[in-house]
Amino acid sequence: MSTDTTPVAGGEDIQNEEIEQSTQEMIDVSLNTEGDQPAGRSPAANETPADEPTIIPPRPSTIAEEYQLIKPMLKGPVEAGKTYYLLDALWWKRFEYQSSSTLGPIDNESILEPEIPGVLRMLKKGSSEQFDYVIVSKPVWDILMVWYGGGPAVPRLAREGSYYSRVVVDTRPFTLEVAKSSEIKEKSTVYVSKYTKVGEFKKMMCEKFGLDPLKVRVWDYYQGSPFSMLDDMDQTLEGARIQDNQMMLIEQQDDEGKWTVKKQSSSYSSYSSYSAYNQPTDPGLTGLINLGNTCFMASSLQCLSNTTPLRKFFLEGTYRNDINRDNPLGMGGEIAEAYAGLLQQLWAGTHTAVAPREFKSRLENFAPQFAGYQQHDSQELLAFLLDGLHEDLNRIKKKPSTQNPEVSEGRSEAEVAEEAWTMHKSRNDSAVVDLFQGQLKSTLVCPDCSRVSITFDPFMYLSLPLSHKTSRQIAVTVQFLDLAKPAMKYLLEVPLEGYVGDLIEKVSEISGVPADTILIADVYNSRFYKVFRNNEKLETIQDRDIIWAYETANEEMEDAEVVQVFNCPLNQVTGTFGIPFFLKVPNASQIRVGDLYEMAHREVSRYITPGNSAGISMADRNASTDSDDTDSDLDSTRMGDAALNNSDDNSDLDQQMHTPSETPTSNSPTLPKKSPRLFQMGDSYRHILGENDDDVIDLRKLRDRTVFLHWPYHNMYHEKTPELHESCATVKSDKKMTLEDCIELFTTAEQLGPDDPWYCNRCKDFKQATKKFDLWSLPPVLVVCLKRFSYRNKYWREKLETFVDYPVHHLDISKHINGPNKSGMYDLYAVSNHFGSMGGGHYTAYAKNENKNRWYGFNDSSVSEVSESEVKTASAYVLFYRRRDPAASAVPAAIPAAAENPKDEVSDSDESTQPMTTEVEVETNF
Numbered sequence: 001m002s003t004d005t006t007p008v009a010g011g012e013d014i015q016n017e018e019i020e021q022s023t024q025e026m027i028d029v030s031l032n033t034e035g036d037q038p039a040g041r042s043p044a045a046n047e048t049p050a051d052e053p054t055i056i057p058p059r060p061s062t063i064a065e066e067y068q069l070i071k072p073m074l075k076g077p078v079e080a081g082k083t084y085y086l087l088d089a090l091w092w093k094r095f096e097y098q099s100s101s102t103l104g105p106i107d108n109e110s111i112l113e114p115e116i117p118g119v120l121r122m123l124k125k126g127s128s129e130q131f132d133y134v135i136v137s138k139p140v141w142d143i144l145m146v147w148y149g150g151g152p153a154v155p156r157l158a159r160e161g162s163y164y165s166r167v168v169v170d171t172r173p174f175t176l177e178v179a180k181s182s183e184i185k186e187k188s189t190v191y192v193s194k195y196t197k198v199g200e201f202k203k204m205m206c207e208k209f210g211l212d213p214l215k216v217r218v219w220d221y222y223q224g225s226p227f228s229m230l231d232d233m234d235q236t237l238e239g240a241r242i243q244d245n246q247m248m249l250i251e252q253q254d255d256e257g258k259w260t261v262k263k264q265s266s267s268y269s270s271y272s273s274y275s276a277y278n279q280p281t282d283p284g285l286t287g288l289i290n291l292g293n294t295c296f297m298a299s300s301l302q303c304l305s306n307t308t309p310l311r312k313f314f315l316e317g318t319y320r321n322d323i324n325r326d327n328p329l330g331m332g333g334e335i336a337e338a339y340a341g342l343l344q345q346l347w348a349g350t351h352t353a354v355a356p357r358e359f360k361s362r363l364e365n366f367a368p369q370f371a372g373y374q375q376h377d378s379q380e381l382l383a384f385l386l387d388g389l390h391e392d393l394n395r396i397k398k399k400p401s402t403q404n405p406e407v408s409e410g411r412s413e414a415e416v417a418e419e420a421w422t423m424h425k426s427r428n429d430s431a432v433v434d435l436f437q438g439q440l441k442s443t444l445v446c447p448d449c450s451r452v453s454i455t456f457d458p459f460m461y462l463s464l465p466l467s468h469k470t471s472r473q474i475a476v477t478v479q480f481l482d483l484a485k486p487a488m489k490y491l492l493e494v495p496l497e498g499y500v501g502d503l504i505e506k507v508s509e510i511s512g513v514p515a516d517t518i519l520i521a522d523v524y525n526s527r528f529y530k531v532f533r534n535n536e537k538l539e540t541i542q543d544r545d546i547i548w549a550y551e552t553a554n555e556e557m558e559d560a561e562v563v564q565v566f567n568c569p570l571n572q573v574t575g576t577f578g579i580p581f582f583l584k585v586p587n588a589s590q591i592r593v594g595d596l597y598e599m600a601h602r603e604v605s606r607y608i609t610p611g612n613s614a615g616i617s618m619a620d621r622n623a624s625t626d627s628d629d630t631d632s633d634l635d636s637t638r639m640g641d642a643a644l645n646n647s648d649d650n651s652d653l654d655q656q657m658h659t660p661s662e663t664p665t666s667n668s669p670t671l672p673k674k675s676p677r678l679f680q681m682g683d684s685y686r687h688i689l690g691e692n693d694d695d696v697i698d699l700r701k702l703r704d705r706t707v708f709l710h711w712p713y714h715n716m717y718h719e720k721t722p723e724l725h726e727s728c729a730t731v732k733s734d735k736k737m738t739l740e741d742c743i744e745l746f747t748t749a750e751q752l753g754p755d756d757p758w759y760c761n762r763c764k765d766f767k768q769a770t771k772k773f774d775l776w777s778l779p780p781v782l783v784v785c786l787k788r789f790s791y792r793n794k795y796w797r798e799k800l801e802t803f804v805d806y807p808v809h810h811l812d813i814s815k816h817i818n819g820p821n822k823s824g825m826y827d828l829y830a831v832s833n834h835f836g837s838m839g840g841g842h843y844t845a846y847a848k849n850e851n852k853n854r855w856y857g858f859n860d861s862s863v864s865e866v867s868e869s870e871v872k873t874a875s876a877y878v879l880f881y882r883r884r885d886p887a888a889s890a891v892p893a894a895i896p897a898a899a900e901n902p903k904d905e906v907s908d909s910d911e912s913t914q915p916m917t918t919e920v921e922v923e924t925n926f
Helices: 017-027 063-074 089-096 138-148 198-209 295-305 308-315 318-322 334-346 357-366 378-392 413-427 431-436 500-511 593-607 618-624 652-657 739-746
Strands: 005-007 013-015 083-088 133-137 155-160 167-169 174-180 183-192 216-222 225-229 247-252 438-445 451-459 462-464 471-479 488-495 518-524 527-531 547-551 561-569 577-585 680-682 706-711 758-760 765-767 770-777 781-786 789-791 797-799 825-835 842-849 854-859 862-866 876-883 919-923
Touching: 063 089, 063 133, 063 138, 083 089, 083 138, 089 133, 133 138, 174 198, 183 198, 198 216, 198 247, 295 334, 295 357, 295 378, 295 825, 295 842, 295 854, 295 876, 308 318, 308 334, 308 431, 318 431, 334 357, 334 378, 357 378, 378 431, 378 825, 378 876, 413 438, 413 451, 413 770, 431 781, 462 739, 471 500, 488 500, 500 518, 500 547, 518 577, 527 561, 547 577, 561 593, 577 593, 593 680, 593 706
Parallel strands: 174 247, 462 781, 471 547, 561 706
Antiparallel strands: 005 013, 083 133, 083 155, 155 167, 174 183, 216 225, 216 247, 438 451, 438 770, 451 919, 471 488, 518 527, 518 547, 561 577, 680 706, 758 765, 781 876, 789 797, 825 842, 825 876, 842 854, 854 862
């Protein structure tokens, strides 16, 4: 392998061999579990990607300038055959938004599974792009590695995907167990891209095992038996529906040239189960095996499975008469058929659990967002599935053209609503619409001309808000200038939509520190993760952030500059410890080194144990030092291999910091009498700030205005726990709510935001109108989604753990219905639950089995009976209610086979996606 020497800032060189080696190791992903050499590969499989050598540009002086230099490299399409790198999203966020004045080395450990010798390191289960990691090109990675260092490198190849000819970065290679039919118990673990073609895989395995390709067949050996033979050599493993962590069988011809492996026979072999689950159970009490972060899918499927009229519609075969294979918005009936097959397995009562491989494969074909094994939202899966079933079963073969009717003031809302529903049904008519869709009344009022617009729109489910909080609590620890005052932690009430300036005012009010002297920072790993500006929104501060408020000097200073100071061990700028702090330094462009040391020493003295600080101040140092050897600082101007290395030889540093008889130990933290300093001061590059006390330095030239205190005896530093203010005893929790409260919030008028204006055709402009929803008519099956998840930006999400008290019986919504049909009494029959935090966690379900009239808990493959009281928890996410009337239990009727649609034909591509709404305009004055 060639080695490129690339010039970097400062005239130094970097060898790219290590980076290229890590890339090749990831490409060569076939390893034997016993630690054998990498398996043989075909040239197509192990060919080095066509990546050009990276030219490393000179490093800018600030992170903001670095990002601007990198930014153009983030554009452009993903190219097949090239290498891309995964990068911790938290680190990238700090870099992209310059939210920290200093960045440590790249740390990808948090996104990887623990390291096991001889095993390829995989992404952690549940991790997802953007929220846990980002994908960058090789040039971006190479540049960041030169500038920041760190790792480990996580290279991944871009390849042609299985569907829609998309080029994708293969972030999660398959882990497969492979065995020969002659030695089926001897399994080898291989790592291979899911986009590898079957022919490539076969050649790789023949080279690995030393077999003749003409005498070998490849089998999907799923769940302990031969599931299907892979005979399409151009198909990808993903396209062949191979799953991660499964077994593959390499069948060999016997001595007579015969094939000995036979495919298993099963009418629904797509859902074959592990042998451990081959036990009979009651119908409907079959679990779903987790295929890898598929608990979200299992939760929604179990709830929908217990929707009696829809289940019977499929199990009785009625759905077949409604399959619409020509609907351009549908999936040719494939989703409907796959769902029907899965329902038959769940209600056959022959297995305690089944694996929904075929269903997941069909789902991925039409919804690539659910491809792979990342965690998803159960409600999003439910919404897609219901919409997909609707389009596959839409009874309207020829959609008529529609036009909103002219509306006059003389028409009643009921008349217009009925017309809107008729128009909707003329284009959308299916069992899903019959069971799940209702109608909302939407009212918009222009703030300027008072025009009122009323529309009637169909809905599949209700998304109900959980709270209208106007404030939140933020914990802040205050560091005072007065060394006699200990750090104090406060719990402050601030506006939910407020700014950092509002937080500063609260800190000033409760602590007595002048507001204009306060700096707010997020402390992470003993560094400033982010220093906030007064005009930043408080929504950027998360509940888990560690927020400190620092009092800085308020007197007028000439040529003053605020610098940030971090503590670190002597031989590095990583591994920071203790509490970082700010210094407001006068004469910053020409400060004496001795004066800067005294200022820093004063601040850290609050963390030095009494009795261990002798000889650490500048005055004490000068008085106690009587030899030329200890009067001077390090000869080196860079704390590098010689100056900062904890080596065993008698370096200049050893002679300065201690005599041979006074070598410090972990049990002896006291600084020797002739110690020149408690710490050395350096910059981000580990350069010493001045050689002598009288040296003058310009702090404005420091990268990010940052000073590092390098401690050779950092066990002298004792961090103190902040004291708790009485305000910390007033922690507010989200109040309990009822489902009634949520419906009230849903039907409360609110003003549209500036990013979501409404066009008033009277004012001829976009306006922040007042909008209000009302329930007009409700469906037989009411699906309610509790809006627990809040997305404030692309990185920050939060989950509301509010307990919602929802009735199991007698949910009466009739008083909220504005339409003429007031039927609104419902009973609960299923719940989709989410446990844990955003981006991960776990989904389960509760459902009432109609045959046994009992509640059961569904946790992937596990099914167990639960009491009715157990189904009400703070983890409830999606609620399923059935209306108390015969229509809610009736199986939807299929359209007669010979039925014709008498309406005019229109091109589906022209109007099929237009919303079916009718508008009522009412002139009022508010």
